Amino acid sequence: EAGVAQSPRYKIIEKRQSVAFWCNPISGHATLYWYQQILGQGPKLLIQFQNNGVVDDSQLPKDRFSAERLKGVDSTLKIQPAKLEDSAVYLCASSPRDRNTEAFFGQGTRLTVV
Amino acid sequence: GQQVMQIPQYQHVQEGEDFTTYCNSSTTLSNIQWYKQRPGGHPVFLIQLVKSGEVKKQKRLTFQFGEAKKNSSLHITATQTTDVGTYFCAGDSGYALNFGKGTSLLVTP
Numbered sequence: 001e002a003g004v005a006q007s008p009r010y011k012i013i014e015k016r017q018s019v020a021f022w023c024n025p026i027s028g029h030a031t032l033y034w035y036q037q038i039l040g041q042g043p044k045l046l047i048q049f050q051n052n053g054v055v056d057d058s059q060l061p062k063d064r065f066s067a068e069r070l071k072g073v074d075s076t077l078k079i080q081p082a083k084l085e086d087s088a089v090y091l092c093a094s095s096p097r098d099r100n101t102e103a104f105f106g107q108g109t110r111l112t113v114v
Numbered sequence: 115g116q117q118v119m120q121i122p123q124y125q126h127v128q129e130g131e132d133f134t135t136y137c138n139s140s141t142t143l144s145n146i147q148w149y150k151q152r153p154g155g156h157p158v159f160l161i162q163l164v165k166s167g168e169v170k171k172q173k174r175l176t177f178q179f180g181e182a183k184k185n186s187s188l189h190i191t192a193t194q195t196t197d198v199g200t201y202f203c204a205g206d207s208g209y210a211l212n213f214g215k216g217t218s219l220l221v222t223p
Contacts, residue, residue, distance in 0.1 A: 033211065035213070041215055041216075042120075042202055042213040042214050042215040042216045043157065043202070043213045044213070045210055045211065045212050045213070048209075048210055048211065055209050055210065056209055056210035058115055058210075059115075091156060091157070093157075100144070100145065100147075100206040100210075100211045101162065102147070102159045102162060103147070103149075103157075103159060103204075103211065104159070105156040105157050105158070106156065107156055108156055
């Protein structure tokens with residue numbers, strides 16, 4: 001079974017630029033999560049989808065971050081404009097059912113904002 | 115919103131010693147999950163606890179879920195160098211899955 005795929009693996013951008021991350025969850029998984037993990041900290045939930053609907057986005061900085069899950073499968077997370085404090089690893093995860101069970105994580109995208 | 119807190123932040127033990135990390139939620143949970151993240155890696159699922167007072171074991175690891183479903187612990191007996199990493203609890207509030215800040219375990223041979 002293929003795992004959660006994320007791209008790119010690494011990205012370096014200047015502040016005020018925009019960036020997008022892509023996630024392809026495990027086939028058939030209903031729940032998709034985007035987490036932000038700053039070095040030395042725990043993953044912070046940015047947004048959680050159930051199929052193509054948003055379950056929780058209370059910690060998503062909506063003035064600069066946006067996310068969508070097309071047709072309940074792939075998802076993209078966008079930052080526009082980026083700030084220095086956005087430097088982090090962005091982790092995508094998926095769960096097989098429409099409730100929180102085992103989450104499978106992708107390798108993440110390491111973003112550096114300079 | 116829901117907050118998940120973990121202590122200690124760091125733990126350094128000699129190989130063979132025991133290790134415990136504690137997790138507390140500000141709200142009652144539907145379930146709690148534990149993950150391990152190796153340096154440079156991504157979180158990997160260890161276990162899920164659902165029932166009040168539940169205790170589960172995986173070899174040298176023992177997981178407990180509190181009676182009030184607001185706290186949990188992970189205990190490792192006789193640590194090994196392969197146990198090195200950061201252990202996270204993740205609380206399911208019924209809709210969102212929120213992680214604690216983790217406990218980083220360092221094991222010295």
